[in-house]
Amino acid sequence: MPAQVITVTSGKGGVGKTTAVANLAVALASNGSKVVCIDGDIGLRNLDVILGLENRIVYDIVDVIEGRCRLKQAMIRDKKLPELYLIPAAQTRDKNSVSPSDMNRLVKDLRNDYDFVLIDSPAGIERGFRNAIAAADRVLVITNPEVSAVRDADRVIGILEAEDKGPAALIINRLNPALVKKSDMLSADDVLDLLAVELIGIVPEDENVIISSNRGAPVAHDPKSKAGQAFRNIARRLKGEKVPFLDLDSSGSLWERLQRLAGRK
Amino acid sequence: MTGTNSLIQIKGLRDGLLVSLDDAPWDEQRIAFLAQVDAQPDFFKGARLALDVASQVLHVNELVDLRDQLSERGISLWAVISESPTTENTAQLLGLATRVSKPRPEESRQFSVRDLGDETALFLERTLRSGTRIEFPGHVVVFGDVNPGAEIVAEGNVIIWGRLRGMVHAGSKGNKNAVICALDLSPTQLRIAEEVAAALNPQENPKPEIARINENGKLQAEFWSPG
Structure with missing residues (x-):
């Protein structure tokens, strides 16, 4: 079966695109899929750092496109997962070094040999974003429960609709159930109400994400982390499994939680 | 306007002119376009030109020729837009832009x-x-x-x-x-x-x-x- 090509994008910066790509890649690859992730943020590469592969980069995506190396030479194998590869972005070039048709050609060469190609998009809606979505079969839009991030996600979904990229699926990242409960944060329902697209995952706020990103070992490796669990669930949904959403509402006393479990509240 | 000229559309962009050609034979269009430029030299002189060549497949020598012919007339070619990856490649090799900003039709x-x-x-x-x-x-x-x-x-x-x-x-x-x-x-x-x-x-x-x-x-x- 040819690979599913999935782009993760957001419009706004800093909402967790790169973290999501790294974690989904790890979750898919530890589940037996062959995965290649491509860092589309040329000039501001990050994905290599989060995957902990920074010091192994010899060739990058622009080298492949400009013919200085073969595709295989630019693919860096993960430290832990033998079926996970990274094609890093170039740090010393800019977004104009790559065109949407370059991306199409590159991805075409990967399609037959892998199960998933994950593309990390840069923030914004300019050239880099256009490159990142050019080859996508499916686009995941990631947002935080914040008004500005949701506004940008809405804009991006509109562009994807105009480009006939099919219906986008939404990841809500860094949801804080305690704040939602106090009405100090948009709830998942508020976000969905505005964006009106399919929800593919809700990732709770979790300090382990930052800790593990800094260590170069994505949180999806950590069996105890809730955020890691959320990313593993999204990965399973990408494979077509039906997985119920996590119960994030772990606030309140033990008694209240037991009551909720018993369906009495 | 004669039959040949109608192949060519010229529009003003924010930062120059956009000339759109179609898929008719390249030489024919090139000659027709240059003739049009020569007919109104004052209009074109000093212009920054973006060229939309539809799905024409163009190689380095063809684009270099055109760029030289345009620059002799005081026109600088800065972008070539094409649906053909080969042409895009060529344009990139020559250091030309392959996209110009124009409003997306849907937005x-x-x-x-x-x-x-x-x-x-x-x-x-x-x-x-x-x-x-x-x-x-x-x-x-x-x-x-x-x-x-x-x-x-x-x-x-x-x-x-x-x-x-x-x-x-x-x-x-x-x-x-x-x-x-x-x-x-x-x-x-x-x-x-x-x-x-x-x-x-x-x-x-x-x-x-x-x-x-x-x-x-x-x-x-x-x-x-x-x-």
Whole structure:
């Protein structure tokens, strides 16, 4: 079966695109899929750092496109997962070094040999974003429960609709159930109400994400982390499994939680 | 205009000229275009030119030739836009841009309707998302939501069968009798003719509302009551 090509994008910066790509890649690859992730943020590469592969980069995506190396030479194998590869972005070039048709050609060469190609998009809606979505079969839009991030996600979904990229699926990242409960944060329902697209995952706020990103070992490796669990669930949904959403509402006393479990509240 | 020239379209861009060719044989088009340039040397002199060559497959020598011929005439070629990856490659090799900024057709639409009667309306059966701008010289009816960041500018009335949370300007050419109705009227801003009203507070249980200019010349929204 040819690979599913999935782009993760957001419009706004800093909402967790790169973290999501790294974690989904790890979750898919530890589940037996062959995965290649491509860092589309040329000039501001990050994905290599989060995957902990920074010091192994010899060739990058622009080298492949400009013919200085073969595709295989630019693919860096993960430290832990033998079926996970990274094609890093170039740090010393800019977004104009790559065109949407370059991306199409590159991805075409990967399609037959892998199960998933994950593309990390840069923030914004300019050239880099256009490159990142050019080859996508499916686009995941990631947002935080914040008004500005949701506004940008809405804009991006509109562009994807105009480009006939099919219906986008939404990841809500860094949801804080305690704040939602106090009405100090948009709830998942508020976000969905505005964006009106399919929800593919809700990732709770979790300090382990930052800790593990800094260590170069994505949180999806950590069996105890809730955020890691959320990313593993999204990965399973990408494979077509039906997985119920996590119960994030772990606030309140033990008694209240037991009551909720018993369906009495 | 002669038959050959009609192959070539020239448009002004923000930062130069955009010349669009089609898929007819390259040499024929090149010669026709250069002839057109030579016919109006003053118009073209000093221009920054972007060339849209449709799906023509062009190699380095062809583009270099054209670039030289243009620069002899005082025209600088800075971008070549093409559907063909080969041509894009060629352009990149020569250090030319392969994209120019032009508004995406879907995101900003202006409709031109001639002989506009009173009863002309645009019906949109979709949700307008942030960044969408609809301009229409008549009425606009949206069957869907208008999200924050979307804009509708209409010379007539605007009716939203859904939630209005973006910006709507009705009676944009000064018609003070224009109205704006929505099932849930929670816009970021409303305008009718020259009147502007800022965000209304979102309602707990939205009811259909209609906004118009009242006797005092102020924008006012009231609940819709049938009959």
